[in-house]
Amino acid sequence: MRIAVLALQGAFVEHEAMLRQLGVDSFEVRQLSDWQQPKDGLIIPGGESTTQSKLLHDLGLLQPIREAIVGGLPVFGTCAGLILLAKSVEGENRERLATMDICVKRNAYGRQLGSFSTEAPFASVGDIPMTFIRAPYIEKVEASAEVLAVVDGNMVAARQGSQLVTAFHPELNDDPRVHEYFLSMIKPQ
Secondary structure: OEEEEEOOOOOHHHHHHHHHHOOOEEEEEOOHHHHOOOOOEEEEOOOOHHHHHHHHHHOOOHHHHHHHHHOOOOEEEEOHHHHHHEEEEOOEOOOOOOOEEEEEEOOOOOOHHHOEEEEEEEOOOEEEEEEEOOOOEEEEEOOOOEEEEEEOOEEEEEEEOOEEEEOOOHHHOOOOHHHHHHHHOOOOO
């Protein structure tokens, strides 16, 4: 198994370390030639969604990545990655991947000082550590999107087909279960 990790900005190194810990090969996507390598899935890290969106567009990556996801490529977006995958973001009309039937509220927990950690149930996995940094949350799920985790009444993780999103940063904890959950979504070729 080989996972592409979008490495334009954000916490991509931490995702790579988690994949390495799980014995999974990964490579960084920084330009179109990187994207053209064989891959079984994609991780879009947390960071700054506006910057990542601009770079995806400027580097000619937005359309090819969108097409691959629509075509069934498994994708895991954390924090900013969640925002990039959402079809709708409250108060924002910026172009993004927009492949998942969710509506998102950006910076829902406030600024950097509003960051926090907690433990809460995630899907069928059980209670896991969750680190929220200037995090969004999901306001609404539509179509076949399903909620996987809720914290303080807010939806913070969802899945739709082969797309997984979390408002929190599982790569910042030592618990690999969310990454394992993502990897289990990938069907062997």
